[in-house]
Amino acid sequence: MTIAFYLDQARKKNLYCRLSDGSAQIAFPLGYTVEADRWDRDWQETTPEDPHFLTLGSFRSYLDRRYHELCGLAVPVATVLATLKHEAQTWIATSGLDGIAQALFDDQNSSRQLPAYTAFLRAFEAYSGHSPADYTAHPKGSLVGFRTRDGFEFDLDTYAGLSGRLADWFEQRDLEAIGIQT
Structure with missing residues (x-):
């Protein structure tokens, strides 16, 4: 699976996530505005100065881990991508990228x-x-x-x-x- 973040300059909240695997692809907004000087065009991600740089790195790791969990259950790829989008949108709905940060923090640290x-x-x-x-x-x-x-x-x-x-x-x-x- 390929995980890509990109900016849609036509939107105020311009950060999007695209998940793709073979011919299956899905994209969704992350409810966050990236300032132009905090976007690395070469790496297609925010710069370390962006307050959500670490959140996006954790989100990328989560998506990859969750993708492999779901594929291990023999779920069709299109369904896996739709599930990942739904999970992300559920977190985003409450407070944007902060909702993702909160959910990932709680998930990663509950065992401690x-x-x-x-x-x-x-x-x-x-x-x-x-x-x-x-x-x-x-x-x-x-x-x-x-x-x-x-x-x-x-x-x-x-x-x-x-x-x-x-x-x-x-x-x-x-x-x-x-x-x-x-």
């Missing part, structure tokens, strides 16, 4: 017993005094990053998240990461 994505948002609002209109949030693995309107950036982490990352680093024998973080 991390709080839900919305719990991170509520904690940030409670302790910072910011309202949802005053910041943007984006998942970063097992933590959530926040950027306020006035340009400040924060990362909200948990003991469970840090413990999980530390366990991963030990398992991978990533001595550099262990040294930096401890």
